[in-house]
Amino acid sequence: MEDLSRFKQTYFDESAELLAVAEAGLLRLTPGTADADEVNAIFRAVHSIKGGGGAFGFTDLVAFAHEFETVMDLVRNDAIPITTELVDTLIRANDVLGTMLGYARDEAPVPPGTGDAVADALRRHQSAPPPATDAGPPHNDLDAAFAAAHAAETTHPDDEDDEAGIFGDAMAAILDARNPSAAAAGRQRWTVVFRPRPDLLLSGNEPAFMLRALRRLGEAEVECHLDRLPGLAELDAEQLHLSWTITLLTGPSVDRERIADVFEFVADECDVTITADAPPPAVPDAAAPLPDALRSPSGPSVPAAAAPPPPPATPEPASRPADPAAPRAKPAENGAAQHAGLTSHTIRVDLDKIDRLVNMVGEMVITQAMIAEHVRELPPGEFQELLEGLEQLAQHTRELRESVMSIRAQPVSSVFSRMPRLVRELAGGLGKEVQLVTSGETTEVDKTVVENLVDPLTHMIRNSIDHGLETPEEREAAGKPRTGTVTLSAQHRSGRIVIEVADDGRGINRGRVLAKAVEKGLVQPGASLSDEEIDHLIFLPGFSTAEKVSNVSGRGVGMDVVRRNITSLGGRIGVYSSPGEGSRFVLSLPLTLAVLDGMVISVGEERFVLPLTNIVESLRPKPSDLHGLVNRCDVMMARGEYVRLVHLNRLFGIPGATEDATRALVVLVETEEGARLGLVVDEVLGQQQVVIKSLEANFRRLDGVAAATILGDGRVALILDVAGLRDMSRQGGSAPPRAAAALPAPEPAAV
Amino acid sequence: MHSSTALSNIGSTGGSTGGAAIGAANAHEDQYVTFTVGTEEYGVNILAVREIRGWTPESRLPNLPDYVRGVINLRGIIIPIFDLRARFGGGATEVTKRHVVVVIQVGERTRGILVDAISDILAISQDAIRPPPDLDTGLVDTEYLSGLYTVDNRMVTLLDVQRLFAVEASEEDATQKALPAPDRLS
Numbered sequence: 001m002e003d004l005s006r007f008k009q010t011y012f013d014e015s016a017e018l019l020a021v022a023e024a025g026l027l028r029l030t031p032g033t034a035d036a037d038e039v040n041a042i043f044r045a046v047h048s049i050k051g052g053g054g055a056f057g058f059t060d061l062v063a064f065a066h067e068f069e070t071v072m073d074l075v076r077n078d079a080i081p082i083t084t085e086l087v088d089t090l091i092r093a094n095d096v097l098g099t100m101l102g103y104a105r106d107e108a109p110v111p112p113g114t115g116d117a118v119a120d121a122l123r124r125h126q127s128a129p130p131p132a133t134d135a136g137p138p139h140n141d142l143d144a145a146f147a148a149a150h151a152a153e154t155t156h157p158d159d160e161d162d163e164a165g166i167f168g169d170a171m172a173a174i175l176d177a178r179n180p181s182a183a184a185a186g187r188q189r190w191t192v193v194f195r196p197r198p199d200l201l202l203s204g205n206e207p208a209f210m211l212r213a214l215r216r217l218g219e220a221e222v223e224c225h226l227d228r229l230p231g232l233a234e235l236d237a238e239q240l241h242l243s244w245t246i247t248l249l250t251g252p253s254v255d256r257e258r259i260a261d262v263f264e265f266v267a268d269e270c271d272v273t274i275t276a277d278a279p280p281p282a283v284p285d286a287a288a289p290l291p292d293a294l295r296s297p298s299g300p301s302v303p304a305a306a307a308p309p310p311p312p313a314t315p316e317p318a319s320r321p322a323d324p325a326a327p328r329a330k331p332a333e334n335g336a337a338q339h340a341g342l343t344s345h346t347i348r349v350d351l352d353k354i355d356r357l358v359n360m361v362g363e364m365v366i367t368q369a370m371i372a373e374h375v376r377e378l379p380p381g382e383f384q385e386l387l388e389g390l391e392q393l394a395q396h397t398r399e400l401r402e403s404v405m406s407i408r409a410q411p412v413s414s415v416f417s418r419m420p421r422l423v424r425e426l427a428g429g430l431g432k433e434v435q436l437v438t439s440g441e442t443t444e445v446d447k448t449v450v451e452n453l454v455d456p457l458t459h460m461i462r463n464s465i466d467h468g469l470e471t472p473e474e475r476e477a478a479g480k481p482r483t484g485t486v487t488l489s490a491q492h493r494s495g496r497i498v499i500e501v502a503d504d505g506r507g508i509n510r511g512r513v514l515a516k517a518v519e520k521g522l523v524q525p526g527a528s529l530s531d532e533e534i535d536h537l538i539f540l541p542g543f544s545t546a547e548k549v550s551n552v553s554g555r556g557v558g559m560d561v562v563r564r565n566i567t568s569l570g571g572r573i574g575v576y577s578s579p580g581e582g583s584r585f586v587l588s589l590p591l592t593l594a595v596l597d598g599m600v601i602s603v604g605e606e607r608f609v610l611p612l613t614n615i616v617e618s619l620r621p622k623p624s625d626l627h628g629l630v631n632r633c634d635v636m637m638a639r640g641e642y643v644r645l646v647h648l649n650r651l652f653g654i655p656g657a658t659e660d661a662t663r664a665l666v667v668l669v670e671t672e673e674g675a676r677l678g679l680v681v682d683e684v685l686g687q688q689q690v691v692i693k694s695l696e697a698n699f700r701r702l703d704g705v706a707a708a709t710i711l712g713d714g715r716v717a718l719i720l721d722v723a724g725l726r727d728m729s730r731q732g733g734s735a736p737p738r739a740a741a742a743l744p745a746p747e748p749a750a751v
Numbered sequence: 752m753h754s755s756t757a758l759s760n761i762g763s764t765g766g767s768t769g770g771a772a773i774g775a776a777n778a779h780e781d782q783y784v785t786f787t788v789g790t791e792e793y794g795v796n797i798l799a800v801r802e803i804r805g806w807t808p809e810s811r812l813p814n815l816p817d818y819v820r821g822v823i824n825l826r827g828i829i830i831p832i833f834d835l836r837a838r839f840g841g842g843a844t845e846v847t848k849r850h851v852v853v854v855i856q857v858g859e860r861t862r863g864i865l866v867d868a869i870s871d872i873l874a875i876s877q878d879a880i881r882p883p884p885d886l887d888t889g890l891v892d893t894e895y896l897s898g899l900y901t902v903d904n905r906m907v908t909l910l911d912v913q914r915l916f917a918v919e920a921s922e923e924d925a926t927q928k929a930l931p932a933p934d935r936l937s
Binding site: 607 | 807808809810811812813814815821822823824826827828829830831859860861862
């Protein structure tokens with residue numbers, strides 16, 4: 001359901017753009033000089049709107065778009081001549097299309113009769129060019145109504161939450177213009193004359209609120225009377241000089257009392273008359289836009305209806321029927337207000353622009369850290385205001401970074417929404433009954449992370465259904481419901497996104513996993529492993545427990561690939577399983593790829609950053625822990641396991657570093673493949689969030705280096721690639737270029 | 752042979768940039784920023800020079816020849832610094848505060864060269880550029896020399912920065928043929 005609405009939103013956004021394209025094209029159409037490209041563009045726009053509308057079942061819209069499209073097709077084929085009158089009709093048709101899209105977006109039914117007049121006009125064009133006089137009365141009433149719609153819409157920019165209501169008003173005006181009696185049928189029409197005393201404002205009352213309250217009762221048309229408005233010289237801003245006549249079209253549930261209730265608090269300060277069953281007002285007069293009337297006390301001579309944008313056809317509808325230029329001028333003048341029915345709430349932005357913004361914010365983070373570092377050296381107590389200012393700057397910088405990152409953020413629903421189909425297909429293929437439960441689809445994470453989640457999640461869900469869940473018969477035998485449940489959830493947790501794939505299946509069969517691992521030579525026979533360690537064996541490359549290889553789970557390229565994908569996004573994966581109850585895979589991913597949690601270490605004069613995701617622990621080895629192996633290769637006993645020591649100073653040729661591992665520190669790191677090694681470094685300086693910078697943008701890739709960053713003092717530090725270091729150390733210092741560094745592509749565009 | 756390719760390269764540079772970017776200057780003249788390394792004077796086309804800045808400590812890069820000093824932070828982008836003295840076999844420069852980095856744009860890439868001091872800006876007519884003599888390529892790598900110019904009895908060695916770096920870093924640089932477009936620099 002949510003899925004469909006997401007596509008719908010895209011459809012409406014695109015339709016708004018297409019309408020604008022069509023309108024721009026229509027306005028450029030001049031009689032006799034049809035630019036084929038222009039006509040085609042309009043045709044395509046209408047066609048696309050129609051096609052999408054069909055997909056969502058907007059039948060009225062599709063029917064109307066069809067008439068529109070048919071005419072455009074005729075124009076395209078030079079079957080009918082382009083006349084001013086035709087262009088007018090097409091522009092109005094475009095407006096109607098926008099109106100209908102507006103209804104569709106608000107999930108409101110299209111009122112019967114909407115666009116009929118225009119549709120009729122379109123049909124007439126399909127047969128033969130109609131006589132010019134045909135564009136007479138209905139034409140102008142509609143124009144007036146549209147003008148009213150536009151005026152009402154454009155002059156309510158501050159009333160976003162009431163937009164649907166305003167739009168409803170506008171549509172009521174349109175309906176009334178075309179068929180007053182039909183529109184009024186079954187409803188009650190009220191005329192409310194609201195004449196406040198001049199001192200109403202002094203008691204803290206706001207007439208706009210009352211008008212708004214009235215509008216909630218039904219479809220309201222508000223006319224503002226300026227007759228009591230004095231000239232500018234006499235005008236007292238604290239006095240109220242306006243009065244209103246409100247024509248209210250309400251449902252049967254609204255009675256006189258409810259209307260009177262609106263004025264309950266000002267009863268003593270105004271004159272209100274409420275009349276039922278008043279005759280329908282003249283539409284053009286009713287178009288007086290409310291806030292404009294409130295805001296423009298510039299003089300009694302200015303009629304509210306003439307406030308910008310002026311609806312050209314409004315003042316004298318009767319005198320304009322033969323003037324085809326008037327309605328044509330309208331869309332141009334109203335400009336952006338044209339598609340009052342389908343205002344877009346989103347903008348499309350080039351990704352590069354966002355990335356540039358992300359980069360600039362990264363600079364700010366660094367600069368701010370730099371200033372903070374300098375300020376720390378100032379004598380305490382003397383620069384209190386400076387310190388407070390910097391504190392605020394730090395706060396704002398952090399917020400700015402979060403806001404910018406949120407622009408790149410996307411909900412995970414785009415990935416989650418692919419899974420139901422996968423589950424369905426797998427369940428069918430494997431003869432299992434599976435129910436997929438998802439939650440947290442709206443959780444947002446960086447676009448790149450979202451895009452790279454598809455494969456791992458697909459693998460994991462496959463894994464859960466194929467390996468985790470039992471057949472319905474097995475489940476029944478085990479006293480479980482026949483239908484297995486796979487749960488896919490996402491949530492934010494302490495600055496990361498945590499995604500869980502859980503099943504209520506049989507859990508990891510540790511005996512079989514261990515046997516398999518031994519069989520494959522991944523574990524020494526007789527080794528004693530904890531349950532957790534056994535569970536994590538499934539992430540080893542080349543491991544698969546499926547008793548028969550199915551085309552579903554592939555050939556053991558499952559979980560190790562998942563793990564590699566996740567770690568390449570700077571994430572971690574863990575598994576928790578209990579036999580008979582199911583397994584739970586937990587992914588923890590950074591919210592963004594532009595910054596990284598790292599540990600700053602020093603070797604000699606140089607400082608490096610180790611991604612926190614690679615670090616297991618750091619320790620200072622005792623001499624008894626260290627052993628020489630063959631030649632120059634040191635190994636160390638850490639937590640019952642021998643790990644190879646890699647001296648960063650030797651590997652990178654850094655002078656002045658501590659050679660003796662017992663006096664240095666060993667940082668135990670783990671590559672994405674799960675291989676461990678001990679990095680010998682001088683010092684661990686502390687944890688820090690760093691902005692990832694490209695080294696390749698201006699130089700080239702280096703072995704053992706994933707990217708670079710800028711530390712608080714403005715100096716560059718290299719971010720280490722643990723897997724690369726391992727390769728280098730295995731080959732005596734010169735590794736062949738690895739296909740890809742452990743880190744994702746750093747900042748997309750260097751400034 | 753090397754000299755002729757280098758010369759034609761200069762010619763094309765002058766043709767594409769001379770009139771448009773230097774404006775009032777003679778269309779056949781190019782402006783060069785010259786700088787010293789030890790007693791020698793070198794020049795690079797001013798259109799390739801993005802800025803000149805004082806020395807700031809670099810962060811070293813592992814396992815690279817000594818003429819790659821390391822990287823510095825140039826307002827948020829990370830650029831490599833090449834030591835011109837070391838490049839010409841003079842050993843690594845002992846840097847002081849008076850040393851300068853000439854920041855150069857080569858194609859899409861920005862890089863810095865460490866020199867002793869900036870010396871001059873010269874308008875050099877193409878006709879006045881002499882090809883480098885037929886040097887022993889085993890001794891001197893002439894690939895990146897685009898010509899020699901004499902001013903006040905000083906000899907200025909004009910460098911083809913694009914080639915200078917193409918020879919240095921890696922194979923991917925060699926594919927970058929185009930000199931920076933003038934509009935990019937202005």
